[in-house]
Amino acid sequence: MTNDGSAEVLLSTRGLGKTYGTGEGLVRAVDDVDLEVVRGEVVAIMGPSGCGKSTLLHLLGGLDRPDAGELWLGGRRIDQLTERGLAQLRRDDVGFVFQAFHLMDELTAEENVELPALLAGMSPRAARRRARQLLDQVGLADRSDHLPSALSGGQRQRVAIARALANGPQLVLADEPTGNLDSAATLEVLRLLEGLHDAGLTLVVVTHDDRIAATADRMISMRDGAFVDEVRLVGGTKGTLAGLAGLGA
Amino acid sequence: MGRIRLIWRLAMKDLRHNPAEAVLLLVAIAAASTTLTVALALHGVTDAPYAATRSATAGPDVVASVQEPTPAAPAALTELRHAPGVVASGGPYEIAMPNLVVDGHSDPVMAEGRSPAPAEVDQPKVTAGTWVRPGGVVVERSLADLLDLKVGDRVGLDQLDGGGLGGGPGGGPLRAVGPSFEVVGIAVTAALQPSPLNTFAHPSGFPEAGLVWVTRAAARQLAAADLGGGPLGYTLNLKLGDPAAAPSFVAVHEHGPVDLIAWQTIADREGLVVSIEQAVLLTGSLLLGLLALASVALLVGGRMEQQTRRVGLLKAAGATPRLVTAVLLAEQLVLALAAAAVGLVVGWLLAPLLTNPGASLVGAPGAPALDLSTIAIVVGAAVVVAALATLVPAIRAARTSTVRALADAPRPPRRARWSIAVSSRLPVPLLLGLRIASRRRRRAVLSAASVAITVGALIAVLMFRQHAGSLDTSGGLGGLYRFSGPGDPLWERGMDVMLVFTVALVVLALINAVLVTWATVQDARHVTAVERALGASPEQATLAVVVAQLLSALPGAVAGVPLGIALYAVVGRHSSGAPSAVAMVAVVVLTVLAVAGLTALPARIGARQPVVEVLASEAA
Numbered sequence: 001m002t003n004d005g006s007a008e009v010l011l012s013t014r015g016l017g018k019t020y021g022t023g024e025g026l027v028r029a030v031d032d033v034d035l036e037v038v039r040g041e042v043v044a045i046m047g048p049s050g051c052g053k054s055t056l057l058h059l060l061g062g063l064d065r066p067d068a069g070e071l072w073l074g075g076r077r078i079d080q081l082t083e084r085g086l087a088q089l090r091r092d093d094v095g096f097v098f099q100a101f102h103l104m105d106e107l108t109a110e111e112n113v114e115l116p117a118l119l120a121g122m123s124p125r126a127a128r129r130r131a132r133q134l135l136d137q138v139g140l141a142d143r144s145d146h147l148p149s150a151l152s153g154g155q156r157q158r159v160a161i162a163r164a165l166a167n168g169p170q171l172v173l174a175d176e177p178t179g180n181l182d183s184a185a186t187l188e189v190l191r192l193l194e195g196l197h198d199a200g201l202t203l204v205v206v207t208h209d210d211r212i213a214a215t216a217d218r219m220i221s222m223r224d225g226a227f228v229d230e231v232r233l234v235g236g237t238k239g240t241l242a243g244l245a246g247l248g249a
Numbered sequence: 250m251g252r253i254r255l256i257w258r259l260a261m262k263d264l265r266h267n268p269a270e271a272v273l274l275l276v277a278i279a280a281a282s283t284t285l286t287v288a289l290a291l292h293g294v295t296d297a298p299y300a301a302t303r304s305a306t307a308g309p310d311v312v313a314s315v316q317e318p319t320p321a322a323p324a325a326l327t328e329l330r331h332a333p334g335v336v337a338s339g340g341p342y343e344i345a346m347p348n349l350v351v352d353g354h355s356d357p358v359m360a361e362g363r364s365p366a367p368a369e370v371d372q373p374k375v376t377a378g379t380w381v382r383p384g385g386v387v388v389e390r391s392l393a394d395l396l397d398l399k400v401g402d403r404v405g406l407d408q409l410d411g412g413g414l415g416g417g418p419g420g421g422p423l424r425a426v427g428p429s430f431e432v433v434g435i436a437v438t439a440a441l442q443p444s445p446l447n448t449f450a451h452p453s454g455f456p457e458a459g460l461v462w463v464t465r466a467a468a469r470q471l472a473a474a475d476l477g478g479g480p481l482g483y484t485l486n487l488k489l490g491d492p493a494a495a496p497s498f499v500a501v502h503e504h505g506p507v508d509l510i511a512w513q514t515i516a517d518r519e520g521l522v523v524s525i526e527q528a529v530l531l532t533g534s535l536l537l538g539l540l541a542l543a544s545v546a547l548l549v550g551g552r553m554e555q556q557t558r559r560v561g562l563l564k565a566a567g568a569t570p571r572l573v574t575a576v577l578l579a580e581q582l583v584l585a586l587a588a589a590a591v592g593l594v595v596g597w598l599l600a601p602l603l604t605n606p607g608a609s610l611v612g613a614p615g616a617p618a619l620d621l622s623t624i625a626i627v628v629g630a631a632v633v634v635a636a637l638a639t640l641v642p643a644i645r646a647a648r649t650s651t652v653r654a655l656a657d658a659p660r661p662p663r664r665a666r667w668s669i670a671v672s673s674r675l676p677v678p679l680l681l682g683l684r685i686a687s688r689r690r691r692r693a694v695l696s697a698a699s700v701a702i703t704v705g706a707l708i709a710v711l712m713f714r715q716h717a718g719s720l721d722t723s724g725g726l727g728g729l730y731r732f733s734g735p736g737d738p739l740w741e742r743g744m745d746v747m748l749v750f751t752v753a754l755v756v757l758a759l760i761n762a763v764l765v766t767w768a769t770v771q772d773a774r775h776v777t778a779v780e781r782a783l784g785a786s787p788e789q790a791t792l793a794v795v796v797a798q799l800l801s802a803l804p805g806a807v808a809g810v811p812l813g814i815a816l817y818a819v820v821g822r823h824s825s826g827a828p829s830a831v832a833m834v835a836v837v838v839l840t841v842l843a844v845a846g847l848t849a850l851p852a853r854i855g856a857r858q859p860v861v862e863v864l865a866s867e868a869a
Contacts (some may be wrong), residue, residue, distance in 0.1 A: 015675065084787075087786035088786075098782075100864070102778075107669065115783060119784045
């Protein structure tokens with residue numbers, strides 16, 4: 001699945017593969033996937049549970065290693081990086097948003113958001129400033145000193161999104177970002193993702209929620225580890241998000 | 250009955266399901282139980298054999314002696330036979346100081362001249378062979394044991410040339426002159442302080458020597474050969490109307506050339522052989538008990554964490570919180586009882602190695618009997634340790650909501666605002682390590698306490714070795730004995746006890762270090778995975794766990810230094826003295842390095858766990 005070649009390709013894969021098990025138990029979680037994502041593009045990957053979309057996302061972000069194929073990010077081949085190189089990649093170039101949020105329970109929203117910046121060596125003051133700015137951006141400035149347990153599901157996911165943006169990544173990968181949320185919280189997250197889209201962020205979202213996919217520039221369907229279909233949503237969904245999502249304005 | 254059977258079955262099933270943890274818990278409690286058993290076995294065992302020997306040998310209440318070979322010496326002793334309070338006496342007997350020559354080696358001995366007829370006071374009890382006869386020598390049993398002498402052996406009794414004085418067994422060269430004697434008997438006496446002291450200092454005040462008995466004629470002959478005059482000295486054994494008054498009798502009559510010693514002093518010296526061991530072991534068992542408590546608390550805490558889902562399943566199936574608590578308690582109590590049994594048996598087998606005061610007394614304790622009180626104390630202590638460590642987490646687990654337990658949600662960590670603020674200014678491994686450490690304060694405190702106890706005990710052992718020469722072990726003996734270092738039997742015994750104690754201590758400390766690390770690694774799995782997803786490298790994650798352990802180990806090790814000094818002061822009854830700075834630094838540094846080393850591997854294993862798997866399992 002490729003673009004028309006006119007835009008700058010940020011992420012690309014060639015023949016990407018990942019298998020589990022051996023012999024008759026062999027499972028091709030990701031099977032010969034070719035993908036190109038241009039800078040500023042939002043790509044939604046859809047498919048039934050177990051089709052390999054989360055595994056693909058983990059491969060794209062350097063959380064897991066492919067068994068076959070090539071993986072390029074920002075013109076740099078990343079599938080052969082060392083563990084330390086992959087850690088650096090996740091720290092500087094990729095932001096993750098998980099379905100289960102994976103926030104630190106003992107840290108406040110602000111402390112959770114500043115953590116990646118601290119890991120990247122930013123000064124405590126700059127990291128704190130950055131966290132506040134991001135929390136303001138996701139609409140949680142007044143919840144910055146709340147622990148995750150004191151936040152709603154939607155608020156937690158917005159904190160997680162802010163955390164993913166802490167080091168200004170080139171690419172944000174979201175794995176079922178609304179999978180654990182109710183309708184109202186889903187709308188909060190959709191609006192936020194739309195804002196990121198508008199800001200030109202490159203986003204790959206794995207979901208089986210049509211409403212999320214409808215916000216993307218491109219929607220790719222996956223089955224049995226392989227891409228089976230691609231739909232380009234020309235013009236995006238800007239301005240009509242809530243309506244498309246069927247959640248009301 | 251059915252409920253008890255159900256609790257038993259559930260508890261046993263879980264123990265079989267987690268055998269490694271069960272074994273660790275068993276070892277932890279068994280080590281403490283063993284030390285406690287040995288300590289209790291030592292308690293009071295010293296009085297029994299001495300009392301038995303006194304009774305069997307008509308032991309004297311006061312031993313009087315003169316070392317000066319003056320013509321007036323026998324008269325001075327004879328006067329004592331008629332002193333107020335004396336109801337019977339034996340002697341004065343001639344004392345010569347020859348060398349006992351055996352198999353090419355000679356050792357100074359005290360040869361006491363005795364009649365073949367039994368004495369009214371202090372008639373040594375023959376344990377092998379016969380009593381003295383012309384041409385024969387009877388050897389005191391501890392000396393016979395030391396030199397491996399048996400009835401029928403031939404020995405030389407040579408005049409003293411001074412070379413053997415002050416030396417230990419096997420001191421001087423063999424000389425061809427002097428009469429030869431047959432060992433006709435082996436005997437014990439209550440007029441002799443017990444082995445191993447008796448080969449170094451005789452209570453009668455004679456120079457360091459073992460004891461043999463010969464005929465009075467032979468003793469005079471040996472003494473004459475040595476000095477060319479009368480016997481070297483005399484000893485007199487007195488029986489008082491009131492044996493308890495022996496110390497005051499000694500105080501009144503000790504003057505001039507006559508040295509007196511009361512039976513209580515001899516008994517105390519015998520007790521000294523094991524009193525130090527008792528003090529060390531009782532203190533050691535207390536420390537080991539504390540370490541075991543830490544081990545059990547860590548293990549139980551870890552088990553409870555892992556059993557959250559099981560608790561949920563039990564409750565979902567209708568178990569009441571009380572039943573759940575009972576099952577969790579039963580598991581630990583069964584292990585505690587088994588460990589107490591192991592500790593009692595091992596301690597009972599080990600005790601004779603430390604308690605047997607030698608062969609100088611009849612009724613030497615050998616393997617001390619395990620009386621009911623010892624069994625009750627050891628079992629009770631094990632059960633209390635297990636119950637203390639288990640009760641709170643068991644009740645907490647039982648009170649966890651069923652839904653939450655079924656979801657296997659981890660116990661929320663503590664938020665330490667100060668550590669979060671401070672750590673944000675530190676390099677990444679320290680940042681992450683400090684935060685991991687402060688998530689579980691109870692574990693950090695247990696870890697620090699465990700290290701402090703270990704270091705404290707090691708410092709005390711080092712000080713014991715370092716200050717052995719000046720250690721005042723009197724404790725009521727008036728400073729009669731001081732350790733003289735390697736070669737001194739008391740010192741060697743002290744080292745044996747220290748070794749047993751130190752080995753048990755180090756084993757428990759190692760178990761604790763591994764437990765703490767593993768518990769930390771398991772607890773930090775999710776945090777570490779998230780941190781790695783956010784860009785922390787495996788090296789940083791590994792270092793973070795090591796740092797977390799060191800943050801509790803380092804203050805624990807430092808705190809262990811004053812603890813060790815205090816321990817030494819209490820156990821050694823020695824308030825002065827400090828370990829050398831080098832020793833202190835070495836113990837602290839080596840301990841911290843050991844903790845770091847023990848931590849590194851599990852930390853590395855934990856940090857290498859695939860991020861995706863951990864996150865997926867936590868999210869499930």
